[in-house]
Amino acid sequence: MAGVSGCLKYSMFIFNFLFWLCGTLILGIAIWIRVSKDGNEILSSGNSDANPFLAANILIAVGAIIMVLGFLGCCGAVKESRCMLLLFFIGLLLILLLQVAAGVLGATSKSETKRILNETLYENVKLLKQTGGNGQEFRDAMVGFQKQFKCCGLVDGAADWGTNFQSISESCACEPPSNDCVTYDRKPVFKENAVECSLELSGSFQPLKPPHGQIRVLGTWFGVFYGPVLPDREQMNL
Structure with a gap:
């Protein structure tokens, strides 16, 4: 059983490390577009009532959340910390609920x-x-x-x-x-x-x-x- 436990621990570490890398990539690209000259010109070119930077801001928030969850998952798996793992799974549950809410709002405001x-x-x-x-x-x-x-x-x-x-x-x-x-x-x-x-x-x-x-x-x-x-x-x- 110890071998199975070790396999699960390191599998979870690898998964969450990749999860953290994805969050870092999303956050980096979103910030780059948000602050770059060409990105600002294109995003703000319209005169719509909508915030032209809304998509970039959302991606920045998503990237930051994924980074934090990936960090909690990695450290929680390696250190076998129940507190970190609990925060990690609570975060995943909240993301799932937000996705459901976003889907409902998207369907009603199409x-x-x-x-x-x-x-x-x-x-x-x-x-x-x-x-x-x-x-x-x-x-x-x-x-x-x-x-x-x-x-x-x-x-x-x-x-x-x-x-x-x-x-x-x-x-x-x-x-x-x-x-x-x-x-x-x-x-x-x-x-x-x-x-x-x-x-x-x-x-x-x-x-x-x-x-x-x-x-x-x-x-x-x-x-x-x-x-x-x-x-x-x-x-x-x-």
């Missing part, structure tokens, strides 16, 4: 989430159509995103750029013949928009070359968190 997302995307599309210095960093970030991921526009394709299309058309350029190409203003461009591309990227974690790594992470999290409530293009009314 229409409100769609409305907020519509407003945010609409404001971002207006930034793409503007000229001058207002929103320039966001437009530059979108150009970099389009070049790297072979897409065009945010919601409605190349039309999202309005009169700015001619100046950024190279980032949307697609080589025909290809099923990925459509014609806009007599130029072949990618038919997939940035929102659709982000949803596809949510299942991929391939590393990127700088300087657009922040955009890749934001695109991934956008797909993960907003994919289930993303409205159809016809519902955007842009």
Whole structure:
């Protein structure tokens, strides 16, 4: 029985150590996006009533909680501390209850989430159509995103750029013949928009070359968190 007890102890230690590493990774990436210049520009680009930093703040809190629970689990398993293990299991129970509550709230407020997302995307599309210095960093970030991921526009394709299309058309350029190409203003461009591309990227974690790594992470999290409530293009009314 001593051998079985030792096996369980170290198995629990390894599991919680990996748990702690995941929490550290989530916390680090969330803080990086929260304080980085590109992350702030994209997160705060809309004029929605919703807090633009809400997702990053939630991830910071989640990462910190996972780190604490992982620490309690590791130390409790190695030292065989009943107090630490009790706190660890109470923490897991609270997380389970919060997940159930979040699921219920998410199901009941889905229409409100769609409305907020519509407003945010609409404001971002207006930034793409503007000229001058207002929103320039966001437009530059979108150009970099389009070049790297072979897409065009945010919601409605190349039309999202309005009169700015001619100046950024190279980032949307697609080589025909290809099923990925459509014609806009007599130029072949990618038919997939940035929102659709982000949803596809949510299942991929391939590393990127700088300087657009922040955009890749934001695109991934956008797909993960907003994919289930993303409205159809016809519902955007842009």
